[in-house]
Amino acid sequence: MEALAERSAAVADLAGIPTPAYVYDLAEVRRNHRRLDAALPAGTGLLYSLKANPHPDVLGALREAGARPEVCSSGELRAALDAGWNGDQVLYTGPAKRDAEVAAALRTGVREFSVDSPHAVAQLDRLAGEAGVRARYLLRVNDDQPVPGQGLAMTGVPSQFGADTGWILAEPARFAGGEHAEASGLHLYMGTNLTAVDDLIGQFGRALDTAARLRDALAPHGVRLRTFDLGGGFGAPFAKEGTAGELPGLREGLEALLAEKLPGWRERGLDVVFESGRYLVGTAGTLVTAVLDVKRSQGKDIVVLESGINHLGGMSGMRRLPPLSPHVLGPAGPPVLDALVAGPLCTPLDTWHRTAKLPELSPGDLVTVPNVGAYGLCASLVAFLGHPLPVEVVVDGDRPGAPARTSRVELVRTTDPGNEE
Template sequence: MSAPAEAEPRSATRAGETVLPVPLEELAGVPTPAYVYDVAEVRRSQAQLRASLPERTGLYYSLKANPHPALLRTLRAGGARPEVCSTGELAAALEAGWAAGEVLYTGPGKRDEEIADALVRGVRFFSVDSPHAIEQLSRIAGERGAVARCLLRINDDEPVPGQGLAMTGVASQFGADTSWVLAEPARFANRPHARVVGLHLYMGSNLCEVDDLVGQFTRSLRTARSLGDVLAAHGVRIEVLDLGGGFGAPFAKAGKVPDLRALRPALETLFDEQIPGWRDGGPEVVFESGRHLVGTAGTLLTAVLDVKRSHGKDIVVLESGINHLGGMAGMRRLPPLNPALVAAQEPLLEGELTALVAGPLCTPLDTWARGARLPALRPGDLVAVPNVGAYGLSASLVAFLGHPLPAEAVVDSDRPGTPPEISRTTLIRQGVID
């Protein structure tokens, strides 16, 4: 893992007013460190995104963003379907109340055992990335007397400008290159027990501008039309177009989900041009979202363990570090960590710090920020990190050095005064750790 980048200074404000979803007093029984999830914010984000997409389109929730049961139940109630890519995520989806027939099972490589487990549980819809993956799915489904439906994931030949995290146009484990499918379409056709029913085109991630989203969906649909024509000659009928998503959200900094209301009319026009009959029973168009639906619903609340001076710098040591938040940032799969830190109660001391903020791990890599502007803090004070509902606890380095796991607490800001629901960590429930 590379050393964290130098942080830009961040200003602190009262978390009770601007960050925590409920007053701090209502969290008095929650042990720290804790991830606090607000299901009301999940409902709001889901409703806003649903209103930004055309009618007659479907929406999948990518469990990789956060598989907490309360969030899953909220999203299921709002009409989302589950997209999973592991046995643990599948179990979480089924436990949350989704039927196996609603599940889309994705991932660039699947072991025979996990495919078999999914089929036994009733899953019949998979994303596949190669001819081998189609053969593998057909073989295992045939052994169980089943026929699976599958989406052929495509890695387009060029990336689309404006992507936050490129998922196509580069050498990748995800999908089959467009040029490969065009050159050898027969290899991507139906098998006896695996029927190719559509295309999976996930171009990029964390896009916050409507124009960037429209650009990637336009490219996806042009690619889909050329592939559909070639595959049709080999018996493949496109019934589903999964356009992925890439809908952005702030991570570990202040802000709200981007306003995407202008996306709906732009997509309706685009679909009318590119997808004949989509309004009247033509191919079903579906989208995927993770961070946009739950990112702003989570706050990490953590205590100050120590405050000191070292070589002329203020040092603040917290209960939480890269073991609880930001482990993936070191793999460059998320933006550099550099979180906004906000005092969770009115500071008792006067003054301000410009501090290096570190966690409790026995490594100099455990650094969140090097120039964070904070109120004067003392051991025992609380700080909060906003907008970490996605890629927070479940994407962290919790096994490194064996520190205790954060608690997870669920609140509903639409129901003030309701006691928080404190639960066992999702990672334990999924069997990731004992």
């Protein structure tokens, strides 16, 4: 609760900023990284999934904290390199890649990729050969069954992600690598947004069981697995009050799992890594936006904001956006409105909530949506209808009195890094 109070105070101090604005607190990013790192076994690695939020200052804080980058596009790779990571620190993932982006990534020094099919293995082998380098890959696995408790199924269903466990077991030679691309590990991402420690331990245990089956099948084909990327799925609140959880017992549970299913992994020099996006940055972001109009229509209170699904709600097209009820910035009276909360877009789909309990509001009042540092602006419909994009404001609760840094949002560059020559 103390961290939540600190973040609320930091946002309240920004009443004069231009709106709409996403406000990111780097102190919260660091707190979340320390919390998650402490909940994982010593000697394991932690990757940050840039898809959650690629803001340069957020990336810089995570790089300084010791996280490695996981990217899945040329734009994300450019952001990681610009933030100071080297190409050989990057894991390049994604269910399919164009020749041009793989070749460009190889030119920047990327040597580790996640692949999803025999075609992707052959593609990486061919392009690494053309570049005169050796690459390695993690074979992404789509396991036989989904695991319980996940917010979004990433395995056990027909999917563009990974090769089915049964397929690998039936034809292991097709996944065993080539002259220029070596199979070095497995990528076992089972699910997302798991909030219970027991569910997390359950999915990691399932992943390690599958890894053992695949290790035995691939070994006769010369494959020696050294890296086990067990994914993540560490849950965090989205667009509602709350903090990233403490994850009690996770470290002990994972230590026991690894001792049982991957005995002596440290002594054998094996790498066990995890991934996180939303847990690391979700609670570090707040959207501040203004009320444009308040009226009554057909007996219903209507509140129109300057932000809608164009600034927060890209996941709505995938049925992933919960009802969003904003909070008034500053002192507020008791709830008197039973309001439909809408944005400024010229479509009836631009709706955040249909029955929001809100205090009396007037045009010009500021409201906030907490915990949108992950999958907020970067996952929204920013090009739809051409409204101005929000500013992004960076504060640092670890540096009281330090000035906030405000920047205008730029769309992620799509030029392949490595093509500048």
